[in-house]
Amino acid sequence: MDAMKYLPLVLAGLMRRPARTLFTFLSITVAFILFGILAAIDGGMAHQLEAARLDRLLVDTRYGTQLPLAHLDRIARIPGVTVVAPRQILVGYYRDPKTPFGIIMTDRRFFDVRPELNATKEQIDTLLKTRTGALITVFSAKRFGWKVGDKVPVISNTLRRDGGHAWTFDIVGIIDDMDRPGKARYFIGNYDYMDQERTSQKGTVDRILVRIKDPARATQIGRAIDAAFANSDAPTRTGSEKSERQSDIRSIGDVGFFTRAVIAAVLFMLLFLTGNTMMQSVRERVSEFAVLKTLGFSDTAVLTLVLAEALVLCGLAAGAGLVIAKIGVPLIGEVSPDLGQLLLMPWPALLTGLGFALAVALVAGLVPALKARRLSIIEALRT
Amino acid sequence: MKEIIVVTWMSLRTIPGRWGSSLVVVVGMACAVGALVSILSMSAGFLRTMTSTGSPSRAIVMSDGALGEWGSTIAHDEAVTLTDMPGIARDGGGKPIVSADYIAYTLVSKKSDGLDTGVAVRGVSGEDPKLRPEIKLIAGRWFRPGQYEIVVGKGAQEEFEGLKVGDRVTLPEGEWLVTGTFESNGGANESELITDASTLLSAMRTSQYKSMTVRLASPASFTQFKNAITSRPGPALEISRESDYYAEQSKSFDEFLKTIAYVVGGIMGLGATFGALNTMYSAIAARAREIATLRAIGFGGAAVVVSVMSEALLFCLIGAALGVAFAWALFNGYQHSMGGLVIRLAVTPALALTGIGFALALGAIGGLFPAARAARMPIVDALRAV
Numbered sequence: 001m002d003a004m005k006y007l008p009l010v011l012a013g014l015m016r017r018p019a020r021t022l023f024t025f026l027s028i029t030v031a032f033i034l035f036g037i038l039a040a041i042d043g044g045m046a047h048q049l050e051a052a053r054l055d056r057l058l059v060d061t062r063y064g065t066q067l068p069l070a071h072l073d074r075i076a077r078i079p080g081v082t083v084v085a086p087r088q089i090l091v092g093y094y095r096d097p098k099t100p101f102g103i104i105m106t107d108r109r110f111f112d113v114r115p116e117l118n119a120t121k122e123q124i125d126t127l128l129k130t131r132t133g134a135l136i137t138v139f140s141a142k143r144f145g146w147k148v149g150d151k152v153p154v155i156s157n158t159l160r161r162d163g164g165h166a167w168t169f170d171i172v173g174i175i176d177d178m179d180r181p182g183k184a185r186y187f188i189g190n191y192d193y194m195d196q197e198r199t200s201q202k203g204t205v206d207r208i209l210v211r212i213k214d215p216a217r218a219t220q221i222g223r224a225i226d227a228a229f230a231n232s233d234a235p236t237r238t239g240s241e242k243s244e245r246q247s248d249i250r251s252i253g254d255v256g257f258f259t260r261a262v263i264a265a266v267l268f269m270l271l272f273l274t275g276n277t278m279m280q281s282v283r284e285r286v287s288e289f290a291v292l293k294t295l296g297f298s299d300t301a302v303l304t305l306v307l308a309e310a311l312v313l314c315g316l317a318a319g320a321g322l323v324i325a326k327i328g329v330p331l332i333g334e335v336s337p338d339l340g341q342l343l344l345m346p347w348p349a350l351l352t353g354l355g356f357a358l359a360v361a362l363v364a365g366l367v368p369a370l371k372a373r374r375l376s377i378i379e380a381l382r383t
Numbered sequence: 384m385k386e387i388i389v390v391t392w393m394s395l396r397t398i399p400g401r402w403g404s405s406l407v408v409v410v411g412m413a414c415a416v417g418a419l420v421s422i423l424s425m426s427a428g429f430l431r432t433m434t435s436t437g438s439p440s441r442a443i444v445m446s447d448g449a450l451g452e453w454g455s456t457i458a459h460d461e462a463v464t465l466t467d468m469p470g471i472a473r474d475g476g477g478k479p480i481v482s483a484d485y486i487a488y489t490l491v492s493k494k495s496d497g498l499d500t501g502v503a504v505r506g507v508s509g510e511d512p513k514l515r516p517e518i519k520l521i522a523g524r525w526f527r528p529g530q531y532e533i534v535v536g537k538g539a540q541e542e543f544e545g546l547k548v549g550d551r552v553t554l555p556e557g558e559w560l561v562t563g564t565f566e567s568n569g570g571a572n573e574s575e576l577i578t579d580a581s582t583l584l585s586a587m588r589t590s591q592y593k594s595m596t597v598r599l600a601s602p603a604s605f606t607q608f609k610n611a612i613t614s615r616p617g618p619a620l621e622i623s624r625e626s627d628y629y630a631e632q633s634k635s636f637d638e639f640l641k642t643i644a645y646v647v648g649g650i651m652g653l654g655a656t657f658g659a660l661n662t663m664y665s666a667i668a669a670r671a672r673e674i675a676t677l678r679a680i681g682f683g684g685a686a687v688v689v690s691v692m693s694e695a696l697l698f699c700l701i702g703a704a705l706g707v708a709f710a711w712a713l714f715n716g717y718q719h720s721m722g723g724l725v726i727r728l729a730v731t732p733a734l735a736l737t738g739i740g741f742a743l744a745l746g747a748i749g750g751l752f753p754a755a756r757a758a759r760m761p762i763v764d765a766l767r768a769v
Contacts, residue, residue, distance in 0.1 A: 020661055027411075027657035034650040063504075063555055064453075064487040065587060091450065100450070157448035165448055200456060233588045235555065237490065243499075250498055251722035253425070262418055262647055269414040269651065273658045276407045280665060 010308045016281065021313065024277040028317035029324070031266045032353055036325020038259040039349035044342045045249050051179040052242040054215035056113060057222055059208040062235040066204035071236070074228055075210060080221045083211040085109035086191055088204075092156030092167060094144055103134070103154065103169075103187045105194040113209040116179040117186070123173035131193050134169040137186040138176045139341070146171050160197045167197070183333075183341045210238075267360055270314075275364035278310050282368040289372050290380035303373035310365030311358055318357030322350045387686045390677060394670065394690040395697065401669060404662045405698050411655030412702025412745070413709065416738040419648025420710040420730060423737065425719070426640040428728040430633060436570035437629030439602045441514070444595040444612065447619035451632060452486055457592040461617065465595050468615075470608030472598040474513055480598040482508040482515075485583050485591075489554050489576070491543040493720065502539050502723040503575045504554065506583030514598050518572060523548040523563030528579035531556060531586070534563040536573035538725030541718060552576065556586040571629070574725040596625065652745045655702075659749025663695050667757040674757055675765030684758035691757050695750025696743055703742035707735045 014021045059075065061067055069086060076084045087110065089102040104110070108128060111119050119127075119135055127133045136146060146152060150171045159165060169189055177184030195202055212221050222238035229236045249255060282289070289302055297305075326345055333340020398405055444465060449455035457465075462483040471479045485506040490499050509528070512518070526532035533552055540546045551558035559578070567573045584590060599605055602624075609622045623631070667674065674687055707730065715730040 019664060023657045023661040023664075027654045027661075030650055030654040030657065034647065034654075037646075037650075063489060063587065065589070091454075157450055157454060159448065239499075247498055247500070250496075251500075253719065253721055258422075261421075262651075265414040265418055266651060266654070269411050269654065269658075272407050272410040273654075273661075276404050276658075277661065279403060 006305065006308070009305065010312055013281065013285070013305070013309045014313060016285070020277060020280070024273060024313060025317040025320075027273050028270055028314055028357070029321040031270050032318040032321025032357065033325045033328070034266060035263060035318075035353050035356070036322050036345060036349070037329065037343075038263060039353065040325070040329045040343040040345040041255065042259050043346045043349055044344040045255060046346075047180075047344045048245055048249070049242060051116075052240070052245050053116075054218065054240065054242070055212050056241045057210040057212060057218060057225070057238050058241055058244050059210060059225055059236050059238045061206070062226075062237040065234045066201050066206060067208060067234050067236065069203050069205065071229060071232075071234065072205075072208060075208060075225055078221060078224050078228065080212050080214060080217050081210055082213050083109055083112040085113045085209045086205040087207045087209055088191060088194060089206055090154075090156050090158055090167065090189070090194055092154035092158075094152060094154055097155070101185065101187065103167075103189050105189050105191045107191050110188065110209065113211045114177075116177050117175055118178055119173065119175040123175060126172045127188070128190065130170055130172050131190060132168055132170050133172040133190060135173045135175050135186070135188045136171060137184050138174060138182055139185050140187050141171075141174050143185070148173060158194075159199050161199050162197075167194075180341075185341065204234075208236075263356075267356060270360050271364050273364075274310060274314060274360060275367065277313075278306065278365050278368040279371075281309070282306060282372050286375060286380045289375050290377045293375070293377050294381075299373045302375070303369045306369035306372045307362065307365045310361040310369075314357045314361035314364075315354065318354055322353045326350060386682055387689045390682055390686040391690040391693050393673075393677075394694055397670065397673075398694070401666060404665055408655070408659045408662050408695070408698035408746075408749070409702040409705065411658040412652075412699045412742045413705040415648055415651035415655045415745070416703045416706030416742050417709045418651050418706075419644055419741060420707050420734050420738040421714050422640065422644035422647060423734050424710060424714050424728040424730045425726075426637050426644065427731050427734055428719070428726040429640065429721070429724075430637055431729055432569060432571055432573075432724070432726045433629045433633040434626070435517075435568045436572060437624075437626035439624055439626045440599050441625040442597050442599055442605055442608055443623055443625045443628050444597070445593075445621045445623075447621050449621060452484070452594045455593050455621075457483065457595055457620075459590045459592065461620075462592050462595055464615070464617070465597075465612070468597075468608055468611045470600055470604035470606075470611065472600045474510070478510065480510050480513045481595060482511045482597075483580060483592040483595045484508075485580050485587065485589075486593045487554070487583060487587055488723070489552055491539075491545060491552075494542060494544055497544075500543065500720065500723055502543065504533070504552075504583065505572075505575050505577050506580035507577055508580050511577075514596060515567070515572070517568040517570065518565050518577070519567070520563050520565050523561075526562050526578050529582055531559040531582065532562045533559045533576050533578040534565050535561050536575050536577070536725075537564055537566045538573035538718070538720075539576065539723075540564055542574075542720045542725045546576070554583075554586060555588070569727065571724060574720075574723055648741065652741065656745045656749045659695060659699070659746060660752065662698070663691060663750055663753035664756070666694065667691060667753050667760075670757075671760065671765045674760060675762045678760075678762045679766060687758045688754040691754035692747070692750040695753070696746045699742040699746030699749070700739065703739045706742070707738045710738075711735075 072084045075081055086106055088105040090105050091100055091102055093100040108124055111117055111124055127135050148171055152169050154167045155165050156167050218240055225238045226236050329343050329345045445455035466479045466481050473479050487504045488501040489504055491502055493500050526534050535546045548561050550561045605624050612620055612622055711730040714728045717728045719726055719728055
């Protein structure tokens with residue numbers, strides 16, 4: 001590479017004022033750490049949507065009533081439906097009332113609807129044989145420090161028939177979600193345990209999960225399910241897992257708009273910052289550029305030199321920021337599992353970030369570079 | 384003191400010669416403060432909505448352990464006994480001012496993106512106008528009990544399709560007629576649909592209410608009311624002052640918004656601070672002779688420090704003002720729905736001060752080190768360069 005021989009010249013230009021280069025560098029690095037975090041938020045949400053299975057429908061209440069168990073048999077008879085599973089969430093907390101979580105109370109069919117869970121047949125059998133049994137994911141086990149054989153009390157808002165609020169579970173196995181290994185927060189218990197112990201809403205569930213044979217018929221089957229219960233005590237609303245997750249994400253606001261707006265502001269700020277650094281640097285080195293031109297550097301070569309400085313500065317700084325973000329995002333998960341499970345930084349985002357950085361460098365470096373190019377030797381050396 | 388002012392004024396007058404690099408600080412701070420204040424405006428709007436919903440002179444009763452109205456059930460008989468509790472305000476005819484509420488929801492589509500969203504449908508009892516006087520009809524007429532009729536909150540009507548007066552809303556037992564629009568002081572009720580509780584209960588084929596709200600004889604009667612319920616026989620209930628209930632309900636989401644605001648604003652602010660350091664170091668480099676001369680003729684180090692600091696702070700102040708103005712112009716009053724809750728973002732004076740304080744704190748860091756260097760600059764070396 002012929003161009004490589006100019007690299008020392010580029011670096012010397014940057015290191016002429018180490019403090020200024022350092023502060024500019026840090027500023028860009030910090031900005032791209034933020035870019036990385038925002039990209040990870042976007043990436044995490046995109047991944048959740050991708051992981052949604054098309055052959056799975058969720059049947060929820062249309063107006064806020066619980067769904068009776070009898071709905072399950074009726075749905076199972078609708079053509080195209082292969083598996084139907086009950087789900088009742090038991091909300092509770094372990095030790096810390098501030099971090100409540102949901103326990104999925106269900107039965108064997110749940111594992112047929114969610115084949116991405118790697119529970120073995122033995123694990124499922126043990127769960128069903130143990131009334132108070134529970135299967136938890138690696139994530140949940142780590143979060144609470146539980147292991148197989150532990151007996152854990154969960155304090156729930158759901159009243160027990162003995163008048164208490166403490167629901168005991170025996171951890172019988174640890175499983176994982178193969179679509180989101182280490183990140184899925186499942187805690188699965190027996191529906192019968194809950195239904196026998198609770199005092200109200202017996203024989204009902206809050207959601208029914210359905211698996212269908214042909215994903216292409218999802219809308220049609222969804223309509224058939226809703227039509228079947230339109231005139232019942234508990235009308236339903238059936239949707240695909242994907243649309244469900246979409247509206248979940250949307251319920252906190254337009255996240256995509258937010259991340260784009262912040263990224264735009266950050267890049268705008270960097271444009272000024274880098275532009276100013278390069279401008280100052282070119283202004284100080286007017287006589288040096290004149291000397292270079294005297295030595296035979298063409299106008300274009302000088303322009304390229306200045307642009308190269310901007311590109312190297314932005315590229316390296318942004319690279320550092322993106323690498324820190326890439327390494328740091330999983331660490332956020334170590335500190336706060338709740339936040340960590342929402343974040344996922346895809347590799348392409350790193351490239352996008354680098355692309356933005358180089359674009360900023362080109363735009364910000366253009367005016368100073370043109371100034372260096374236009375410079376006339378005689379006038380510059382006269383001063 | 385006088386010398387400080389003189390030196391500061393002198394340095395500020397030289398800014399026009401350096402406006403290019405000063406702009407970096409201004410733009411940097413404007414972006415950081417703009418981001419911070421914009422996100423915080425969501426939190427401010429959300430809190431404003433929630434706090435104007437709850438009143439200290441009302442109490443809300445739910446079943447024990449219910450995390451909110453949705454998870455609560457109150458049996459019909461229970462609701463009847465509750466109306467006789469002491470501490471409840473009574474109207475001219477001696478009737479207690481209470482409402483046993485039921486909440487269902489219905490799906491509507493959001494005007495902006497067509498996404499299906501569940502909005503709350505609240506069934507209220509007859510005494511509601513006395514209980515919640517802030518709910519005022521602004522169009523059409525009130526619903527008639529026993530008829531499938533409903534009134535719609537202003538926020539919900541503006542944000543979602545099919546909620547105009549005369550439209551029909553899908554609920555159990557068919558299509559319910561929208562008869563009127565109400566406002567409610569900008570509170571969360573404006574995101575709801577309101578109808579008669581008994582009509583809604585029978586349509587939902589249930590007899591259990593979700594919650595009971597009472598007007599207290601006076602805000603101080605809360606303890607009397609709460610004690611009376613706690614000491615009565617029957618299932619345990621959870622009694623909260625309504626203002627406390629809404630504050631509690633908004634706490635964790637508000638903390639979430641504030642964390643995001645300060646993480647994003649903080650990181651951008653850090654970037655802007657490095658920019659400010661750059662600018663201020665180059666500013667003192669440009670003024671090296673001037674500063675050395677001042678020191679040589681007897682001006683103190685403090686005067687130099689103050690002049691550099693005030694320059695940094697001035698830039699940050701201008702940047703912060705721009706950032707706040709930008710956030711205000713873009714987002715103040717902007718209607719936004721989070722799930723079924725419609726809020727208006729609010730760039731309040733308190734937020735403007737937060738933004739300015741944030742920028743000044745960062746400006747102080749960005750100015751301090753260069754200022755210290757300027758004050759310690761060896762006079763002889765600086766003058767030798769002349």
